[in-house]
Amino acid sequence: MEAAQNSGRVLLVDDEPAILRTFRYCLEDEGYQVATAASAMQAESVLQSQVFDLCFLDLRLGEDNGLDVMAKMRVIAPWMRVVIVTAHSAVDTAVDAMQAGAADYLVKPCSPDQLRMAAIKQLEMRQMAARLEQLEGEVKQPQARAESQSPEMMAVLETARQVATTDANILILGESGTGKGELARVIHGWSRRAKKACVTINCPSLTAELMESELFGHSKGAFTGASENTLGRVNQADGGTLFLDEIGDFPLTLQPKLLRFIQDKEYERVGDPVTRRADVRILAATNLDLAEMVKEGRFREDLLYRLNVITLTLPPLRDRRDDIMTLAERFLAGFVKDYARPATGFSAEAREAMLGYRWPGNIRELRNVIERASIICGEELVQVSHLGLSAADTSSAPRVGAELSLEALEKAHIAAVLASSPTLDHAAKTLGIDASTLYRKRKQLGL
Numbered sequence: 475m476e477a478a479q480n481s482g483r484v485l486l487v488d489d490e491p492a493i494l495r496t497f498r499y500c501l502e503d504e505g506y507q508v509a510t511a512a513s514a515m516q517a518e519s520v521l522q523s524q525v526f527d528l529c530f531l532d533l534r535l536g537e538d539n540g541l542d543v544m545a546k547m548r549v550i551a552p553w554m555r556v557v558i559v560t561a562h563s564a565v566d567t568a569v570d571a572m573q574a575g576a577a578d579y580l581v582k583p584c585s586p587d588q589l590r591m592a593a594i595k596q597l598e599m600r601q602m603a604a605r606l607e608q609l610e611g612e613v614k615q616p617q618a619r620a621e622s623q624s625p626e627m628m629a630v631l632e633t634a635r636q637v638a639t640t641d642a643n644i645l646i647l648g649e650s651g652t653g654k655g656e657l658a659r660v661i662h663g664w665s666r667r668a669k670k671a672c673v674t675i676n677c678p679s680l681t682a683e684l685m686e687s688e689l690f691g692h693s694k695g696a697f698t699g700a701s702e703n704t705l706g707r708v709n710q711a712d713g714g715t716l717f718l719d720e721i722g723d724f725p726l727t728l729q730p731k732l733l734r735f736i737q738d739k740e741y742e743r744v745g746d747p748v749t750r751r752a753d754v755r756i757l758a759a760t761n762l763d764l765a766e767m768v769k770e771g772r773f774r775e776d777l778l779y780r781l782n783v784i785t786l787t788l789p790p791l792r793d794r795r796d797d798i799m800t801l802a803e804r805f806l807a808g809f810v811k812d813y814a815r816p817a818t819g820f821s822a823e824a825r826e827a828m829l830g831y832r833w834p835g836n837i838r839e840l841r842n843v844i845e846r847a848s849i850i851c852g853e854e855l856v857q858v859s860h861l862g863l864s865a866a867d868t869s870s871a872p873r874v875g876a877e878l879s880l881e882a883l884e885k886a887h888i889a890a891v892l893a894s895s896p897t898l899d900h901a902a903k904t905l906g907i908d909a910s911t912l913y914r915k916r917k918q919l920g921l
């Protein structure tokens with residue numbers, strides 16, 4: 475609560491200098507950052523260049539109509555809470571203002587305590603709204619996990635833990651579905667920024683124009699459909715982390731602006747020349763070869779160097795055999811609960827099949843396979859048939875270079891050639907051995 479109160483940015487708008495002074499002292503005493511404006515024009519200009527959480531607005535501002543001023547404020551800074559300050563004789567106007575979106579009103583003359591209480595209440599509401607937004611994001615993305623028994627993955631996690639506490643930008647590489655997004659959230663959770671937002675932008679989903687406005691915000695009228703000012707994701711991530719997923723798809727034309735933001739922490743909203751600052755740690759992920767893209771002129775080299783201060787490469791699931799069953803069991807437990815299904819484990823054959831499978835879609839595929847199996851399995855143990863693994867990627871078709879013995883590879887190859895050959899002689903010819911050697915090998919390998 476203490477920190478919440480002290481982190482508020484408050485704007486005071488009043489044409490009476492004495493009021494501005496008293497209010498200012500009172501709120502600064504509480505630790506708030508306070509700015510003042512003596513006219514509608516000044517208020518507008520200060521709002522264009524700074525972000526505020528709360529405004530105390532006097533409705534009688536000389537020539538200007540306070541309600542018009544407030545309507546403008548709602549467009550320039552829709553997130554800001556506005557408390558109307560009014561004389562006793564004009565309470566009716568304050569009620570109109572409340573109907574037009576003001577959060578509360580204070581009747582002049584008001585005591586320092588009344589002012590303080592109003593500020594505390596409104597800033598709490600503003601904090602709650604921001605927190606809600608953050609939680610909504612987290613609910614959509616349940617808590618990130620980072621455990622592993624696989625040596626290669628353990629080494630990655632060890633490095634991740636060490637660099638998490640620094641502010642270094644990190645580039646996370648790995649095949650699709652290996653958990654790059656998951657690792658980014660884990661790193662944020664381990665960092666000193668954990669209490670602030672971790673904001674994700676999915677790069678391929680946006681055109682250059684939309685990406686710029688999504689990232690940096692825009693001012694009203696900057697383009698068709700820009701009906702009010704927006705803060706942008708960079709502002710939302712201020713003090714926290716910005717995760718740029720699939721950075722390889724970040725629009726080339728916008729890369730200089732991202733580079734400048736990373737270097738100088740400065741940016742401008744679309745349609746607004748005011749330079750703003752945000753303290754954001756950048757994490758990025760891709761399954762593309764960015765160095766190759768640089769060579770082809772599709773990605774800026776200077777941006778790549780800024781992003782990959784640290785590079786973490788996630789191993790594919792097929793190289794994390796020790797984790798397959800742990801993950802599968804965790805997913806199964808979650809899904810059977812969600813769908814109220816009976817399965818509690820896997821048959822021996824199902825385990826063997828999962829351990830032998832190549833998992834081309836990695837953890838994402840494993841999760842999907844288990845979700846489906848948990849639904850269709852009507853018994854206690856999930857069977858191979860419930861998994862529906864693609865035959866081309868199962869261990870009955872071992873790969874050259876996979877972790878397996880020469881004998882196992884030889885056996886699989888001979889078995890496959892035998893199965894596709896019309897005669898034994900034909901099979902022997904294909905294998906480049908004579909028929910008697912093939913006969914001997916079949917016995918020896920138990921084929």
Ligand SMILES: Nc1ncnc2c1ncn2[C@@H]1O[C@H](COP(=O)(O)OP(=O)(O)OP(=O)(O)O)[C@@H](O)[C@H]1O
Nearest residue numbers: 619620649650651652653654655656761837838841
């Ligand atoms: N350690 C883990 N524990 C549980 N679930 C995980 C773990 N790692 C990844 N997942 C799940 O696997 C799926 C894919 O993960 P994620 O989206 O992080 O992968 P990715 O490498 O970023 O994929 P892409 O490259 O396609 O964006 C998600 O549903 C995620 O929740």
